[in-house]
Amino acid sequence: MSAVFQVEKLQKSFGGLAVTQDVSITMQPGDRVALIGPNGAGKTTFVNLVTGHLKPDAGKVMLGGEDVTAQGPTRRVRQGLVRSFQVTRLFSEMTPEEHIAIAILQRTGRSGRVFGNFHAMPDVMKETDALLATLGLDHIATRKVSEIAYGQQRLLEIALALALKPKVLLLDEPAAGVPQSDTPRIEAALAGLPPDLAVLMIEHDMDLVFRFAKRVIVLAAGAIIFDGSPQDVTSDARVREAYLGNYANASPAA
Numbered sequence: 001m002s003a004v005f006q007v008e009k010l011q012k013s014f015g016g017l018a019v020t021q022d023v024s025i026t027m028q029p030g031d032r033v034a035l036i037g038p039n040g041a042g043k044t045t046f047v048n049l050v051t052g053h054l055k056p057d058a059g060k061v062m063l064g065g066e067d068v069t070a071q072g073p074t075r076r077v078r079q080g081l082v083r084s085f086q087v088t089r090l091f092s093e094m095t096p097e098e099h100i101a102i103a104i105l106q107r108t109g110r111s112g113r114v115f116g117n118f119h120a121m122p123d124v125m126k127e128t129d130a131l132l133a134t135l136g137l138d139h140i141a142t143r144k145v146s147e148i149a150y151g152q153q154r155l156l157e158i159a160l161a162l163a164l165k166p167k168v169l170l171l172d173e174p175a176a177g178v179p180q181s182d183t184p185r186i187e188a189a190l191a192g193l194p195p196d197l198a199v200l201m202i203e204h205d206m207d208l209v210f211r212f213a214k215r216v217i218v219l220a221a222g223a224i225i226f227d228g229s230p231q232d233v234t235s236d237a238r239v240r241e242a243y244l245g246n247y248a249n250a251s252p253a254a
């Protein structure tokens, strides 16, 4: 199988501080990867380099075999690299239905149309309804975002990203801030992601990491110190020292 996503020897420094050091990652369609590491390890910087929001000092980002290092964020999204939206980027006065329909219109090159018209576009409505139903948001499709629960807003972030039909999805702590009672819904949404989609999830919650990821990458001080199975990560001496601490004796879910 050929790689859908590849970064090669990415490097970035801020002043004298090397924040991304020779980072190389390859992902295949269907991969479920968790990127973990202590605060300040460089996870956010890495994501910004990958999405095109930051320019690397050296190294390459490849999507589907094509070098996109010189391309901006919008072009990368069009080529299938999508980062989950943040709750802070949702519009509080708009409904989930409107968010998804606009994303579909944008993806299909119809963003110039007055968005109020999407109800008259059967293809857009069909896809919007289906996506909201998949994420369990159909019953609140026409409520304002400001009136729905935080966990539902986070599900909407995932739905919005999926509306762009990504090949590679970057998820930034999808369950952070969600009340414990709602985390099973987030986990169900993650478990139901399209099987061909390559997913890279940044996450601090190790229980979630162990349930979701088939592969774990550990970043510390800007460099990859581990890239392997969830079964092996807890026994790796460098990872235990740099990050895991309390999880040293934990055993990942099968």
Ligand SMILES: Nc1ncnc2c1ncn2[C@@H]1O[C@H](COP(=O)(O)OP(=O)(O)OP(=O)(O)O)[C@@H](O)[C@H]1O
Binding pocket: 014, 019, 037, 038, 039, 040, 041, 042, 043, 044, 045, 046
């Ligand atoms: N624009 C910037 N200018 C200078 N230093 C920066 C900049 N962005 C990040 N850094 C520094 O780079 C290092 C890595 O930061 P980054 O936010 O990528 O880490 P992180 O792993 O995402 O951390 P966290 O888990 O706390 O979000 C930190 O020391 C941070 O202070």
